[in-house]
Amino acid sequence: MRRTTILQSAAVCAVATLVLAACGGGSSSSSGSSAAGGGFKVPNLTALDKLGTPEGEVSVLAWPGYVEDGSNDPKVDWVSDFEKESGCKVTVKTFGTSDEAVQLFRTGQYDTVSASGDATLRLIASGDVEPVNTNLVSNYPDIFDSLKMQPWNSVRGVPYGIPHGRGANLLMWRTDQVKPAPDSWSAVFDQAGSQKGKVTAYDSPIYIADAGLYLMATKPDLGIKNPYALDAKQLGAAVDLLKTQKANVGEYWSDYLKSAQAFKNGSTTVGTTWQVIANLAQADKAPVQVELPKEGATGWSDTWMVGAKSPHKTCAYKFIDHMVSPKTNAAIAEWWGEAPANRKACAETANKNHCATFHADDEEYFSKVHYWTTPISACLDGRTDVQCTDYAEWTKAWTEIRNS
Amino acid sequence: MGSKRALVALLTPPMLWLLVAYLGALAAIFATAFFTTDPFTNEVVRTFTTENFEALLSPTYLRIIGRTLFIAVTVTVLCIVIAVPFAYFMAQVAPRRLRHLLVAGVLVPLWASYLIKAYAWRTMVQPGGVLESTFGTTPGYGFAAVILTLTYLWLPYMILPVYAGFERLPTSHLEASADLGAKGIYTFRRVILPALLPSIAAGTVFTFSLSLGDYIAVQIVGGTLQVLGTTVLQNITLDLPFAAALGTTSVVIMVCYLIAVGRTGALDNL
Numbered sequence: 286m287r288r289t290t291i292l293q294s295a296a297v298c299a300v301a302t303l304v305l306a307a308c309g310g311g312s313s314s315s316s317g318s319s320a321a322g323g324g325f326k327v328p329n330l331t332a333l334d335k336l337g338t339p340e341g342e343v344s345v346l347a348w349p350g351y352v353e354d355g356s357n358d359p360k361v362d363w364v365s366d367f368e369k370e371s372g373c374k375v376t377v378k379t380f381g382t383s384d385e386a387v388q389l390f391r392t393g394q395y396d397t398v399s400a401s402g403d404a405t406l407r408l409i410a411s412g413d414v415e416p417v418n419t420n421l422v423s424n425y426p427d428i429f430d431s432l433k434m435q436p437w438n439s440v441r442g443v444p445y446g447i448p449h450g451r452g453a454n455l456l457m458w459r460t461d462q463v464k465p466a467p468d469s470w471s472a473v474f475d476q477a478g479s480q481k482g483k484v485t486a487y488d489s490p491i492y493i494a495d496a497g498l499y500l501m502a503t504k505p506d507l508g509i510k511n512p513y514a515l516d517a518k519q520l521g522a523a524v525d526l527l528k529t530q531k532a533n534v535g536e537y538w539s540d541y542l543k544s545a546q547a548f549k550n551g552s553t554t555v556g557t558t559w560q561v562i563a564n565l566a567q568a569d570k571a572p573v574q575v576e577l578p579k580e581g582a583t584g585w586s587d588t589w590m591v592g593a594k595s596p597h598k599t600c601a602y603k604f605i606d607h608m609v610s611p612k613t614n615a616a617i618a619e620w621w622g623e624a625p626a627n628r629k630a631c632a633e634t635a636n637k638n639h640c641a642t643f644h645a646d647d648e649e650y651f652s653k654v655h656y657w658t659t660p661i662s663a664c665l666d667g668r669t670d671v672q673c674t675d676y677a678e679w680t681k682a683w684t685e686i687r688n689s
Numbered sequence: 690m691g692s693k694r695a696l697v698a699l700l701t702p703p704m705l706w707l708l709v710a711y712l713g714a715l716a717a718i719f720a721t722a723f724f725t726t727d728p729f730t731n732e733v734v735r736t737f738t739t740e741n742f743e744a745l746l747s748p749t750y751l752r753i754i755g756r757t758l759f760i761a762v763t764v765t766v767l768c769i770v771i772a773v774p775f776a777y778f779m780a781q782v783a784p785r786r787l788r789h790l791l792v793a794g795v796l797v798p799l800w801a802s803y804l805i806k807a808y809a810w811r812t813m814v815q816p817g818g819v820l821e822s823t824f825g826t827t828p829g830y831g832f833a834a835v836i837l838t839l840t841y842l843w844l845p846y847m848i849l850p851v852y853a854g855f856e857r858l859p860t861s862h863l864e865a866s867a868d869l870g871a872k873g874i875y876t877f878r879r880v881i882l883p884a885l886l887p888s889i890a891a892g893t894v895f896t897f898s899l900s901l902g903d904y905i906a907v908q909i910v911g912g913t914l915q916v917l918g919t920t921v922l923q924n925i926t927l928d929l930p931f932a933a934a935l936g937t938t939s940v941v942i943m944v945c946y947l948i949a950v951g952r953t954g955a956l957d958n959l
Contacts, residue, residue: 382926387731388925407729407730410729410730411727411732535912536913543909550812550815550818552815552829659729676729677726677728677729677731680927680928684749684923684924687913687923688750689749
């Protein structure tokens with residue numbers, strides 16, 4: 286009797302599996318992209334025309350380290366004073382990757398977001414953010430002109446956000462384990478074998494651009510001109526490089542605290558990082574160093590954006606204005622380790638050399654930094670004879686790499 | 690009449706919860722699995738497609754599903770191997786006072802946060818951690834660390850039902866078996882195990898399902914290891930319908946497992 290019932294349940298499961306398999310057996314013609322020509326439609330939204338009375342609260346989605354309210358370190362707090370002055374209570378949620386930012390912002394629970402260039406256009410195209418009225422941001426005139434009205438924060442002459450600051454993804458290593466000091470990304474690619482199991486990489490499809498950048502310098506015959514404009518063959522080469530790298534990777538990171546801890550305890554010895562992680566690890570007495578490798582690097586230029594459906598827009602504008610004000614922008618730039626967006630911030634940093642160290646106004650330096658950008662099928666490097674791979678393909682490739 | 694109304698009032702909220710929040714959510718997940726996403730904005734596009742389930746059948750994902758199943762089975766087997774002798778000692782051998790201490794000892798880890806325990810294992814398996822300084826070697830982050838951590842985390846959920854099973858087992862049965870000349874192993878095989886099977890099966894429901902769905906411990910101690918849970922997490926931000934399709938797999942696996950366990954009569958013991 287028992288045997289028959291077990292057989293019955295096995296049959297139920299078999300049927301269920303067949304149903305799933307049958308569902309899977311359908312057509313595959315519906316795959317492919319609908320982003321015709323790589324262009325995208327922009328919903329017709331208008332910017333706020335004037336500020337009202339503060340709504341009492343603002344919900345912020347930010348990169349870790351951008352909005353410190355003293356809860357991590359009582360001395361690091363540029364939110365409490367703003368709350369008192371503006372009457373807007375600030376709640377902060379941090380994210381580890383741009384993909385996470387986009388997904389969280391779509392829940393509609395946030396009024397403003399510090400978005401990198403690989404998130405901004407996605408948020409604009411999906412109508413989650415609206416244009417900004419730069420006249421309502423009193424500090425906007427002081428922002429470096431080279432950051433204003435760029436392809437990642439404006440569309441056809443309409444500004445969609447306020448520049449926050451920029452920087453490069455750096456190579457970090459343990460000085461006691463990695464000798465001699467590396468000056469090239471080969472430390473995480475071709476030479477990664479010497480640190481087998483202790484290499485780290487950033488856990489997002491956008492990291493494919495780091496491989497693209499490395500191939501741009503080391504395999505010129507592939508013809509990569511822009512790490513975000515990879516045709517199918519170039520993407521394939523980057524994927525192969527990352528699959529080889531995976532054999533030496535101990536952990537992929539997207540949580541900056543976990544990455545700092547891994548460098549501190551020595552389970553990670555070399556890999557891509559942010560300056561803020563290096564600062565944290567060094568504050569914990571970890572023997573680590575960072576460098577911008579000779580190939581250049583990927584990086585970011587961040588933008589504060591306003592949610593289209595935000596019920597707290599006045600507070601959001603006031604908050605953004607506060608974030609890019611000279612003092613606060615300087616405090617964030619120093620805490621995080623990036624170049625501020627406000628030129629007056631350079632006079633407010635505790636270390637007077639900060640802006641020089643982080644090349645705040647050094648366009649030549651930033652020409653070596655390839656800001657995170659969403660790859661689209663129209664090649665960003667201007668090639669018209671081939672189709673480039675879009676972010677959906679990068680996503681699939683990344684999943685394949687991670688699961689290889 | 691009044692009591693009938695009271696009964697309706699009492700049962701309506703939980704039934705609503707079950708239907709709307711619980712089964713409704715499952716239905717929503719299943720429906721989402723047939724949608725697709727916009728390649729540029731990653732937004733969900735509501736056009737019917739089966740390509741998410743097709744993608745599941747690719748070797749990459751079959752391997753992930755297989756790996757996850759293997760982890761869940763290994764953790765479950767390890768939990769049984771540890772829990773059965775331990776529960777036997779607690780229920781049949783230990784003096785009453787020690788028994789209470791042991792039960793408390795099994796329960797205490799459940800009071801600590803899951804995250805704290807997972808991070809504790811992270812520091813234990815790291816280079817120069819407790820494992821290395823004690824045994825001279827550490828598995829490092831990865832497959833072995835995940836098995837260790839999950840076995841540690843879910844062990845109490847196996848010990849408790851098995852312990853309850855042993856408590857219910859009359860000592861007289863063991864004595865009778867011994868009187869009739871059965872050796873220890875024979876008694877274990879013919880008397881203890883059949884009586885205990887439902888309790889073990891009940892315990893495996895916890896260890897198996899919890900291991901199958903875990904992604905947090907895997908992220909903390911798993912290194913580059915990918916399981917169903919982490920793959921769902923990775924896709925949730927980029928391709929929600931595919932994440933839903935992946936989630937459906939674990940639901941199907943669990944339903945099959947529960948049906949199988951239900952046949953042993955174990956669910957009557959929960």
